[in-house]
Amino acid sequence: MQQIARSVAMAFNSLPRPHRVLLGSLTVLTLSVAVWRPYVYHPDATPVVKALDLHDNKPVHTLMPDASEPIDQTSADDVDVALPPDDTTTQDGSDETTSSNGVQDYVVSTGDTLSSILNQYGIDMGEISQLTSTDKDLENLKIGQQLSWTLTPDGNLQQLSWDVSRRETRVYDRTDNGFKRNVEVQQGEWVNRVIKGKVSGSFVASARAAGLSGNEVNDVVKALQWQMDFRKLKAGDEFSALISREQLDGKRGQSHLLGVRLKTGGKDYFAIRAADGKFYDQNGNGLAKGFLRFPTSRQFRVSSNFNPRRLNPVTGRIAPHRGVDFAMPQGTPVLSVGDGEVIVAKHDGAAGNYIAIRHGRTYTTRYMHLKKLLVKPGDKVKRGERIALSGNTGRSTGPHLHFEVWINQQAVNPLTAKLPRTEGLTGADRRTYLAQVREIRPQLVFN
Structure with a gap:
């Protein structure tokens, strides 16, 4: 052992002085690390448990990354937070007038067909064809007639009601083989x-x-x-x-x-x-009040269409895409498509910076993944007014604007929806x- 030590000492002394200094420093550092042990794991010791306080009674699964979805791909319950209530809120906020639960109403206007009406609400063309095969009269809707329908939990058509006249109503119920028609004639x-x-x-x-x-x-x-x-x-x-x-x-x-x-x-x-x-x-x-069809001064390429059954490109899960994505450079001015009041203007996780505007009582529009917000909640905006700059914030695969139109708390296709017009x-x-x-x-x- 002594001979080994002498050999090591001779080898060390034969090294150039800079090398001896460096080697000595490394040796001291190694010994210091070996001696200094701030924490030693004891397998038999009692573990330290820290309680996590979940405010607002939020379920644990909503805090997990895998459970997160952008606002434009969440459930209907999440959407309600950003949308105005379908009821009429009074001055004191206590009285409400509630329309039928889960029932969508529509009054037929000029140029409407059953396909154009239902398709803008995401109802599959195959189901619309099944309806018209049940009753060919559905191909000849008249101005002023009212349609009402309900959907199944997975977004399929459950029942359609057609007020042919004040006295006659035709109801179409889903069956295993399509739809069954019932005619109700009221006498009064x-x-x-x-x-x-x-x-x-x-x-x-x-x-x-x-x-x-x-x-x-x-x-x-x-x-x-x-x-x-x-x-x-x-x-x-x-x-x-x-x-x-x-x-x-x-x-x-x-x-x-x-x-x-x-x-x-x-x-x-x-x-x-x-x-x-x-x-x-x-x-x-x-x-x-009239609406603009697009929330920008010029039209940009649609990178993702409205699709109630879209496969989320980020999560890989089936999740509804309740709006339209326009691919555009960051910083592009975003315009309000109609007169209204800003009800949301904030950063919200996967949606990034986003804005929601209420137009009257029936319509709401939303703009997501923005770079900069130019308005705040409570602001009154006019059609064509600049409200934000487009960006790439939140859960986004590239610079784009996600744009939504909601009618009576139901998302519709912004590119085909029947929007208000000012013509008399x-x-x-x-x-x-x-x-x-x-x-x-x-x-x-x-x-």
Whole structure:
């Protein structure tokens, strides 16, 4: 051992001085690390357990990375957080008017076909073909008729109801072999009635106290939604509604709002139903604010289409793609497609920076993966106004804008959806409507 030590010492001394310094330093460092042991693992020791406090009662699985999905690919429950409620929120937030649960309503307008209506809501063309093979009359929808439908949990059509007329309704129920048709013919007497009142507290409570049903209040709000914010009405504001109600065996059946007048701030607002089922002002001008089809000044390439059954390219799971992706350079100005109020403007995980805008009561649009937000919640925006710059934030595979359109809390295809337009009635349609206005307007009195 001593001879080995002497040999090592001689070899060390024969080295150049810089090498001896470096080797000595490494030896000291190695000995220091071997001696310094700040932590020793003892397998028999009691483990230290740290409790994790989950706020808001969130389930554990939602905190796991594998369970995360972008907002545009989440469940309906998650979407509700970013969307305005389908009900009418009053001034104090306590009264609500709820439409039918899970039922989507649609009034047929010019140019509509069964395929164009249902397809924009993501219903498969095969199911639409099965419907029309059950009843060929579905290929000849008329303006003003109403369709209502419900979906199965996996997004397939469960039932479709078609109001052919005030008296006839055709219902199509899903079966193992397609759809089965049932015809319901109602016999009743239609009576027109003017219901008037004053706002005291919330509009919903005041309208119900005056004699309007929940659905009728809903119709009033929808008719006037583009002209006012019902939450900002004041005590003493007056309203008058002309309602056509059907009496069936002594009981109230269907009802239709024919016209409504509301006075607030010394100004009168009118909405009168035309033959096409839509509401116009006293001169036949459209009440709905017009929408842009695209949220940018020029059209960009669609990199991912609306698809309720899309395979998520990031997670590899089947998840609905409730909007359209436009491939565009970062920093491209993003525009609001319509007049409205900003209800969300923030960073939200996988969606990145995103904005949600409420347009009246029926429509909501959302813009995701933004680079920079130019608006904040509560801001009122106009159609074509710059609201953000596009980006690549959140869970994104490249620079793009994810754009969504929601109608009555249901996502529709932004490229094919029937959006509001500002055009009014013309020609013979306008003359017929003005004659109707001259008949209805004198009935909408307050005293």
